[in-house]
Amino acid sequence: MFKFFAGFRKEALILLRDKAGLIILFIMPLILIVIMSLLQEVGYSSITRELNVEVLFIDNDQDTLGLKIGKGLRDSNFFSIIDSLDGKPLTENSLKEAVKKGDYLIGIVIPKGITGSIRDNVRLQVSKTLAGFGLFNPMLLNNIPVKAADTVTVYFDPTVKKTFKNAILSAIKEYHYKIETGMVFRTFNQEMARLFPTFQPPEQDYQELVQFKEVFPTYKPIEEIPNTAQHNVPSWTVFAMFFIIIPFTSSMMTEREEGSLFRLQCMPVSFMQLLMSKVFVYLIVCFIQTILMIFTGMYLLPLFNADPLVLGPRIITIIIVTIVIALAALGFGLMVGTIANTHQQAAAFGAVSIIIMAALGGLFVPIYLMSRMMQDIAALSPLNWALTAYYDIFLRGAGIIEVFPSILKLSLFFSISLIITFFYRTLKNPLNK
């Protein structure tokens, strides 16, 4: 134990004197978390934030549909409407050209008379329905002019993501359905009033009958979930914690390449004892790193107009899970640092393997968006187990019992990494275990 603490002291001193290393360990993850959170803020908060995407908009209709879509886009705070370029009113050609050049992401053209066309078609449908009850002279139908369905054209820059495109189209379609339903309601009432003079139409205009309520079931109530910080902070914390294997393996390789390990191997101290003192120092580093990232989520992100991280009621569970994740990361680092022959090998393999495990683990793309096969593979990534544990705590208010499966998997990963390290070391150097 005494040698363990001597190793711990030595390792801590080396780390504290490495200013560049400290910046990499503590400042870089904070920069990462702020940047990634702010970038992803768009995806999560969508139209609730003022993003101000400029949309080219031509309203040739100048009636209900065109006006409603224009107003809806303006009111969303998500878009700002551009209806002229270089002081000239937009034409369909100039709009198309501007989108083609990539100057604007979206251009919308509302055709002339589309509202009138909807209105006429609604009248036709209502008349047909009433005629079915013998309440309308079917002969009149022939007098109603029927127009072919008009088309709202939406021009998209080819770089626009499919999800963004679908969101725009859904919004326009929603305006159209609302207007059409309202028109059906009003036309029906008008016709009923015409046919039955005693008929009293409702005082209120058409209102949506179904309301939607968002509910996020949790093990223990958590305020303000899910927000961007609840998603981002855990995910980038896991990423940064596993990335600690770069400085960790670097410290192992430096010791080996500078000859200190040679000297230590000639001393009456076990290799695993030395490694454990190193692990303990980096475990503390991981823990401080996590605290800093949580504080960043709680206090720094809101300064950038992003949602704050809500820690929730499960502090003890967060601490336990953090320790287990850190051990899993360091176990992997031990294995890489022991098996690699050079600094370059350790750094390259370490970095690439973490990025692969992060991608597979759902840190970059949510697991539920992956194919079935990729979801099965993702379930094998330690970063996925870590992320699942954190999400369970931060988003579902889970306690130690609920996150136990993830804790068990991460602990097993740490144990297996240690066993592989020990056996590899014994194989290579049976005298110095």
Add this chain to the structure above:
Amino acid sequence: MSIRPIIEIRDLTKNYKGTDEPAIKSISLDIYPNEIFGLLGPNGAGKTTTISILCGLFPPTRGTVTIDGMDIHAHLPLIKQNIGVVPQDLALYPTLSALENLTFFGNMYGMRGEPLKERIQECLIEFGLDKVARKQINSYSGGMKRRVNLIAGLLHKPKVLFLDEPTVGIDVQSRIFILDYLNEINKSGTTIIYTSHYMEEAENLCTRVAIVDRGNIIALGNPNDLLKENPDLKNLENIFLHLTGKTLRD
């Protein structure tokens, strides 16, 4: 000599994976207490491999090593407690001070508290480093680093001290100081096993030398005896070149 050897090497052979030639071939050798034993040879002769096996860094392919009556395989932790190693590389932590380095290495030998502090202080004064003991190693000159490297190997007063080219790359003053010190601790009972490319240094320092080439011991004895056996060759360097040839080895 009828004294019991402190190091007994029997039929020591080491084959590295992927190489055809063994690094050392069936070496047998006795080293006696209080000797300053020089292991000399060109690059790739097998010196470092022999020293590494003697220090317990890796096992031989064949053969046995006994240090102070204990088999190296069976009693390695105990043997490690009684040997000191001074590697050729400066095996120190550059961002730690001499004091911090020596405290750590002393701790690894199980030393602690006041006795360790006193021993470190004694060594630092003796090696003229007490004034700079709290400065980081990376601010030291080559000679100062070599001296700290040496202290780290003998803090625990080992019975046997292994030195792999301890005077490489330092000025004459530091070299003479180190060699004088080695003579001094040898007189007080430390057996020294030493490798070097400086033949003149070995000739003056060593009580016995083994010239190793291509994994074999090709000459063994007191430098003066070797010179008497080869009267035409005026010094150890000439004997060395006569036995190993002038062909470049690496």
